[in-house]
Amino acid sequence: MKAAMIFDMDGTLFQTDRILEASLHDTFQLLRDEEKWEGDTPLETYRDIMGVPLTDVWKTLLPLHPTHVHERVNDVFQDKLIQNILGGMGALYPHTEDLLSYLAERGFPIFVASNGYPRYLETIVEYYALDRWIISSYSIEDIDSVDKGELIRKVKADHHLSHGIVIGDRRSDFKGAEANEFLSIGCAFDFSQENELREADVVVDDLIEIRDYLEKVK
Template sequence: MTKAIIFDMDGTLFQTEMVLEYALEAVFADLKSEGKWEGEAPLDAYKDIMGVPLSVVWGTLLPEETEQVREKINGKFQGYLISSIREGKGALYPHVKETLADLKEAGYTLLIASNGLPDYLKAIMDTYHLDRYISDVFSIAAVPSGDKGELVEKVCRTYEVTEGTGVGDRLSDFNAAHRNRLKAVGCRFDFSKEEELKEADVIIDDLQELKNI
């Protein structure tokens, strides 16, 4: 019987945009050198679909490439992201650690459910020492369907969550929370969209506001 708060990672706790541009430009520079891309890296297109599974990302950005090529590109992309994180190019959002510390002290079990892959999430957790506050991290790789709702269901089942809140910035986060009978808190941060935030039960502009909900 657990009282839990389940957080998204990208665009909720971690300022993904700070490493995203570097990694995307690097991987598309590789594609350009191989004659598979022309022009600038599609940063705006990526931001627009941020939060969907990576298979959908590469299918959208590179629709004419084979699945094998997309997997290879994603591997390079993940490598660039992880190296950026470990080199300190990223950052948490303001007040993340203070908020997590206060919520943990208040008796909540804090968990992560993310569309990110395990090594990427581990790089963030290790770099910012989030294991001081977060009890467990669940990657979308844990569910073959790639469905965020199913991932949150796995989290709730594993930790016997009976009362909880899902915190995220995109529609998939709010739908996943509601599907599992959790309150949905929407973060009005970098990648959020106003039309999607309408589906959240509560909207916040700073993580500190969680302590008052």
């Protein structure tokens, strides 16, 4: 079997940045309306920590708010994200479909392993018909851990994968690949950080470069 290709979703296949600002602003506007937040929406703080589990996001953005507020805000945020996807505000990164088609035609098993919630991932997959190529999408909610390495390990175990490549944009993806003895490819896209990309085995500026890389090493 050829190496499994395990993709992150946000900031790797899907341009989350296109829906993030509106979704986060609407969520924090609700808090303002309820007099539970003052000031601007902490968009830049979220950009900096993009890729961490959402439970950690709300602990960072709302450190003084109780857990039940975090849970409610998360539900609202998920609804806003999905509304904006279905409203056509999002987009796949350039050459996503070209790359996935190339991989599938050549027998590479394709999976998604993401910190995103199941309903959110399902919405993206269905809206863009990514199930033409993706065998299965895994959410961090599928395991009793917030460790991306553990999520990748579940994909590995469920499908009896002996070798694979993890494609993502943040340190958690690269560390998760390393923990499973998989290769990592870093995507220098919207949420990526230069110091984290240094930990990837390969770095690309465009998804189609993954095709070129595979052609060179086959």
